[in-house]
Structures are given as C-alpha cells and as structure tokens.
Amino acid sequence: MVRVGKRYRFSASHRLHSPALSAGENRELYGKCNNPYGHGHDYLLEVVVSGVPDAVTGLVAPLRRLDEYVRREVISEFDHKYMNEEIEAFRDLPPTTENVARVVWERLARGWRAALPAGVSLDSVRIHETRRNIVELGGDMKEAVTG
Amino acid sequence: MKITRRAEFSASHSCSNPALPAAENRAIYGEAANPHGHGHNYLLEVTLDGMPDPVTGMVMDLKRLKEVMEEEVIAPMDHRFLNHEVPPFDRVVPTAENLAMEIWRRLEPRLRTPNARLDSVRIYETEDLWVEYRGEGGR
Numbered sequence: 001m002v003r004v005g006k007r008y009r010f011s012a013s014h015r016l017h018s019p020a021l022s023a024g025e026n027r028e029l030y031g032k033c034n035n036p037y038g039h040g041h042d043y044l045l046e047v048v049v050s051g052v053p054d055a056v057t058g059l060v061a062p063l064r065r066l067d068e069y070v071r072r073e074v075i076s077e078f079d080h081k082y083m084n085e086e087i088e089a090f091r092d093l094p095p096t097t098e099n100v101a102r103v104v105w106e107r108l109a110r111g112w113r114a115a116l117p118a119g120v121s122l123d124s125v126r127i128h129e130t131r132r133n134i135v136e137l138g139g140d141m142k143e144a145v146t147g
Numbered sequence: 148m149k150i151t152r153r154a155e156f157s158a159s160h161s162c163s164n165p166a167l168p169a170a171e172n173r174a175i176y177g178e179a180a181n182p183h184g185h186g187h188n189y190l191l192e193v194t195l196d197g198m199p200d201p202v203t204g205m206v207m208d209l210k211r212l213k214e215v216m217e218e219e220v221i222a223p224m225d226h227r228f229l230n231h232e233v234p235p236f237d238r239v240v241p242t243a244e245n246l247a248m249e250i251w252r253r254l255e256p257r258l259r260t261p262n263a264r265l266d267s268v269r270i271y272e273t274e275d276l277w278v279e280y281r282g283e284g285g286r
Contacts, residue, residue: 001285002244007275056164057175058242063276064177 003123004060005048008070010079013040014095017084030094038082044128045074045104048138051120061120069115073107097129101137149266150206151194154216156225158233159186160241184228189246190271191220193254197263207263219253243270243278251280 015038016030083095124138162179163172172180197206229241
C-alpha cells in the first residue's frame with residue numbers, strides 16, 4: 001500500500017463564535033478570532049489517498065480526477081468565501097480548523113466512491129490554517145466523523 | 148522513537164509505459180509522458196523506527212544513515228535520466244509511487260540493526276505532491 005499526498009490552497013475568512021455561548025464567553029474563549037467582522041487565512045489543504053499502484057500505470061490514482069473532485073467539492077466552495085455566512089455547514093458551527101477539517105472530510109467522503117476508481121481510499125485530510133497551526137483528520141478518527 | 152533524515156536529488160524522467168500506445172500514455176500521464184523527459188528536485192525523507200542505544204543515545208548514527216542514502220539513492224540517481232540510466236526504470240515507469248518503492252527496496256536491507264528498522268520512505272516530487280511507502284506489511 002502506498003500513500004499519495006496532494007496539496008491545494010484556498011483563501012477564506014471566518015469568525016470564531018459559538019451560538020451556545022454568551023457574547024462575553026465567546027470573547028473570552030476565542031479572543032481576537034471573535035472580532036465581529038471576521039478575518040481570513042490562506043489555508044493549505046493536504047488530501048492523502050492510499051492504494052496499491054496499478055501494475056500498468058504505476059499510479060495509485062489518476063491525479064487529474066482527484067484534482068477535479070477536490071476542486072469541485074472543496075476549493076470552489078471555500079475559496080474567497082466568508083465561511084460563517086456562505087457555507088451552510090458553518091451556520092451554527094464555529095469554523096475552527098478542527099471543524100473545517102471535519103466539513104472538508106465529510107464533503108470528500110460522501111461522493112468518493114463515485115469520483116475515484118475502486119481501490120483508492122481517502123486516507124486523511126490535513127488543514128494548515130497558518131504555517132504554525134495544523135489539524136489532521138483520518139486513521140482512527142475517521143469513524144467519529146463518518147459514523 | 149522515529150528519526151528522519153532528508154536528502155535532495157535532481158533527476159529527469161518520462162512517465163510512459165512502452166507497452167501502451169503513445170496516445171494512451173498521453174491520456175494517462177498528460178505532459179509527464181513527453182518522451183524527452185522533464186525534471187524534478189526530489190526531496191527524500193527516510194524515517195527509521197527504533198530505540199536509542201543506551202550507550203550512544205542514538206537510534207542510528209545519522210552519519211551512517213546519510214552514507215547509506217548517498218550510496219543507494221543520491222549517487223546513482225542525482226542528475227540522471229531515470230528511464231535511461233537507473234534500473235529498473237528502463238522497464239518500470241518511474242512514477243513517484245514506483246520510485247518510493249524502489250528506494251525502499253534499496254535502503255531496507257542496509258538499515259536493519261538490532262535496535263532500528265526502516266519505517267517509511269517519503270518522496271516529494273514537488274512541494275505539492277508526495278508519495279509514502281512503508282513496506283509490504285506497512286499500513
């Protein structure tokens with residue numbers, strides 16, 4: 001089994017704010033990230049797939065199909081958007097990097113079988129919010145998200 | 148405990164399978180099928196898994212690891228056209244997947260010690276594309 005990691009980029013804004021908490025609690029918990037007008041990041045998304053390289057092509061997956069799928073399901077939806085207002089999943093869910101990873105995972109997982117050849121698995125997703133902030137979802141955590 | 152050492156090499160390759168017609172190679176590999184080849188600055192990450200020796204405090208002497216990587220990978224592959232100059236890529240398509248597996252086969256027997264073993268080989272073909280192999284039994 002071989003893993004292949006492919007990186008993509010999108011720029012988006014967000015405001016960390018939980019509807020379950022008071023204004024004061026949100027301010028206390030999220031600090032600057034709770035500023036009412038939001039702020040943005042250049043996100044780096046790493047999608048890791050796994051499989052056995054095809055005997056003829058030597059490839060785990062046709063990367064063009066992966067690129068098209070990731071761009072359609074994630075990049076076109078997230079790039080240059082205010083996540084809180086423009087992405088349905090974040091209407092009541094604070095768009096922390098953890099939740100962004102979870103939503104990206106769900107979007108990729110739901111149409112995966114139809115989009116990629118049999119034998120190519122979605123292994124993990126990593127989101128770099130900044131160069132110093134990275135969240136990874138996959139392995140044992142997958143079940144927690146996909147049920 | 149895991150330790151990782153990096154090394155870089157630059158090489159050219161052409162991704163096409165001689166058993167397939169040119170048009171099909173073009174459809175599968177796109178621009179990478181150009182028979183004249185093209186190059187990459189490959190970044191190789193070799194990770195060992197083991198326990199530090201109680202006397203030396205080292206999983207493996209990194210100088211030794213560097214020498215093995217140099218002999219098995221960098222010296223034979225740096226500034227080479229993989230398809231023409233580095234077997235088995237005269238017969239095997241030098242995709243990043245096949246390159247990672249070949250590097251594993253070259254390194255693994257030389258990195259077995261009483262307290263360490265090869266854990267993974269990761270090859271960055273570009274900053275945005277990497278491939279990792281952890282052996283036949285690896286997850």
